[in-house]
Amino acid sequence: xxxxxxxxxxxxxxxxxxxxIVTSILTDGGFARAGDEASADVVxxxxxxxxxxxxxxxxxxxxxxxxxxxxxxxxxVGVLGCVPQFERERVFSDYPFVDFIVGPDNYRELxxxxxxxxxQKHLASLDYDQAxxxxxIDPVRTxxxxxxxxxxxGCNNYCAFCVVPVTRGRERSVxxxxxxxxxxxxxxxxxxxxxxxGQNVNSWRDAKEGLDFAGLLDGVSLAAPxxxxxxxxxxxxxxxxxxxxxxxxxxxxCNHIHLPVQSGSSRMLDLxxxxxxxxxxxxxxxxxxxxxxxxxxxxxxxxxxxxxxEEEHRETLSLMxxxxxxxxxxxxxxxxxxTWAARNLPDDVPEAVKKRRxxxxxxxxxxxxxEIYRCEIGQTVEVLAEAESRRSSSQLMGRTKTNRAVxxxxxxxxxxxxxxxxxxxxxxxxxxxxxxxxx
Numbered sequence: 001x002x003x004x005x006x007x008x009x010x011x012x013x014x015x016x017x018x019x020x021i022v023t024s025i026l027t028d029g030g031f032a033r034a035g036d037e038a039s040a041d042v043v044x045x046x047x048x049x050x051x052x053x054x055x056x057x058x059x060x061x062x063x064x065x066x067x068x069x070x071x072x073x074x075x076x077v078g079v080l081g082c083v084p085q086f087e088r089e090r091v092f093s094d095y096p097f098v099d100f101i102v103g104p105d106n107y108r109e110l111x112x113x114x115x116x117x118x119x120q121k122h123l124a125s126l127d128y129d130q131a132x133x134x135x136x137i138d139p140v141r142t143x144x145x146x147x148x149x150x151x152x153x154g155c156n157n158y159c160a161f162c163v164v165p166v167t168r169g170r171e172r173s174v175x176x177x178x179x180x181x182x183x184x185x186x187x188x189x190x191x192x193x194x195x196x197x198g199q200n201v202n203s204w205r206d207a208k209e210g211l212d213f214a215g216l217l218d219g220v221s222l223a224a225p226x227x228x229x230x231x232x233x234x235x236x237x238x239x240x241x242x243x244x245x246x247x248x249x250x251x252x253x254c255n256h257i258h259l260p261v262q263s264g265s266s267r268m269l270d271l272x273x274x275x276x277x278x279x280x281x282x283x284x285x286x287x288x289x290x291x292x293x294x295x296x297x298x299x300x301x302x303x304x305x306x307x308x309x310e311e312e313h314r315e316t317l318s319l320m321x322x323x324x325x326x327x328x329x330x331x332x333x334x335x336x337x338x339t340w341a342a343r344n345l346p347d348d349v350p351e352a353v354k355k356r357r358x359x360x361x362x363x364x365x366x367x368x369x370x371e372i373y374r375c376e377i378g379q380t381v382e383v384l385a386e387a388e389s390r391r392s393s394s395q396l397m398g399r400t401k402t403n404r405a406v407x408x409x410x411x412x413x414x415x416x417x418x419x420x421x422x423x424x425x426x427x428x429x430x431x432x433x434x435x436x437x438x439x
Contacts, residue, residue: 003076003114004032006040010058011048013232014197015081017148019046020139022080022107027140029111042076042114047083049163052334055083062095069097076117078102078110082167085126086338092122104153104168105129128169130154135178145386145416147191151179151216152198157235160273160341161262161305161333164199171199176206176216180223187224192384192416196220196231202238214243221250228384228401230254236261237275239284241291248291255292256326256403259284260300264319265312268305273340278319285323296326296402303332303361304354306345313357317364326372326404327429328365332358366428373404373426380436381406383421385413406431413438 005026009019022044023033034040043065048054058079069075076099084091084101091101100113100123109125117123133153141147152173155164179196186194196216198204204213211219213231221229229252236259247253259281263269266277276284288295301316320328332354335342381400389395389407396410398419407430408421418439425432 003042004034004040005042005044005114006034006037007044007046008037008061009046010054011046011050011082013148013195014150014153014199015046015048016142017139017150017197018081018104018107020141020148021134021137022046022110023140024137025107025110026114031111031114033140041072041074042078044078044080047079047081049082049086049167049336051331058083059094062098066095066097074118076100076114078114078117080104080107080110082163084124085167086163088124088126098122100124101126103127105132107134108132130170130172133172133174135174141191145191145384146193146195147186148195148197149179149182149186150174150197152201152204155199156203157200157275158273158340159262160271160345161302161336161339163336163339166338168199171203173198173204173206176209176211176219179216180219183220183227183229184223187227190416191227192418193228193230194220194224196229198231198233200233200235200238201231202234202240202243212240212242213238214240214246217243217253218246218250221246221253225252228252228254230256230403232258234259235275236281236284239288241287244288244291247295254401254403255294256296256298256401257288258298259288260329261319261323262300262302263305263308263312264316265308268308268312268315271307271345272302272305278315282319282322294402296404297323298327298329298403299323299325300329301331301361303330303358304349305333306341306347306349308349308357313360317360320361320364320368324368324372325365326402327369328361330358330361330365370426370428373428373431376404376423376431377426378423380420380422381431381433382439383408383419383433385415385417385419387415400431404431405429406433408433408435411435 007019078100080102085103099117103126106125154169154171156171202213383398383406385396385398389397420436421433423433
């Protein structure tokens with residue numbers, strides 16, 4: 001029976017990359033991609049469990065699908081990714097109309113699971129596979145300018161609040177030669193930018209080649225000198241001086257480092273099992289600034305983690321000011337089932353206090369971002385045009401090498417063009433400019 005499928009994707013860039021892998025697996029298996037959910041007879045939800053809001057969005061769409069499932073005979077609904085990996089019973093109990101669940105290491109089985117789900121209900125494929133990197137699968141790319149390339153999967157850090165080691169298993173890296181070949185192939189296919197992905201990407205290793213992530217970045221930068229190369233996400237304890245030196249030396253490696261800190265308090269960092277102190281983090285920032293003075297540094301922050309005091313909250317605010325982050329992903333703490341914190345720590349900061357502390361973090365970051373962006377006014381920067389602006393087809397949106405968004409009049413230019421743009425205005429999140437000339 002021929003089927004068409006549609007994928008809702010939640011969460012991080014790794015999930016977006018996984019959806020491209022799933023699309024390749026299913027199209028190779030004889031399934032067709034649907035243009036929208038309404039025209040699909042297989043609806044897949046690629047889930048994220050890292051943040052509570054991603055789970056809430058998943059629940060909202062599943063609730064909407066419940067009615068359609070009753071009306072449309074033969075509709076198949078499956079939940080993929082992180083949520084079912086550690087909440088199997090809850091998915092089926094809360095949403096009994098879901099036909100199957102599949103974990104991040106089991107996507108190769110999807111075509112068969114979909115067919116079997118027409119006869120059997122509540123199928124589950126959730127086995128960890130510590131060798132699975134989806135080698136040999138050519139993802140169906142959703143864009144033509146920028147691509148995401150997973151170079152490792154899983155995480156060994158077991159931070160107290162994080163569910164990733166539970167949902168994605170232990171670290172395993174894609175081999176050096178394969179990564180370099182894939183980046184070169186993306187460049188040959190006309191892609192202008194690639195982001196190397198991993199839950200903790202700078203712990204990538206190739207033992208056979210004797211290389212760490214600095215060696216990988218060096219190799220891919222030389223294999224595709226005409227492409228911009230980014231990476232995310234990093235752990236502070238693994239940022240090395242050799243890695244930063246490579247970024248400084250190679251013009252196609254972007255001067256943007258996402259370095260999640262979560263808290264400015266050493267006691268909180270210890271309780272979170274982050275593996276570094278406040279001062280050690282600041283030492284890493286100083287090292288980055290020494291080698292790449294114009295680097296844009298972004299971060300993740302959690303307000304109201306277990307037992308956090310007002311003084312420790314203020315330490316986070318002071319760390320933000322000391323570093324001067326471009327932007328930040330900011331959240332108040334929510335318990336993630338299966339984590340060390342869920343088993344061992346009291347979620348004792350009142351919800352109202354969490355939200356107030358988060359708002360103070362947001363307000364400070366907005367103020368700092370606005371000032372950083374205003375300092376760009378009058379500068380001429382290199383921008384890779386990515387897409388039409390959401391507000392007008394007469395404008396394009398692109399990004400600088402420091403990952404700052406720039407909006408400018410389209411004129412005769414198109415997505416994929418690299419342009420020199422003079423910055424004429426700024427908000428706390430976007431730069432505005434005028435094209436000077438193509439690069």
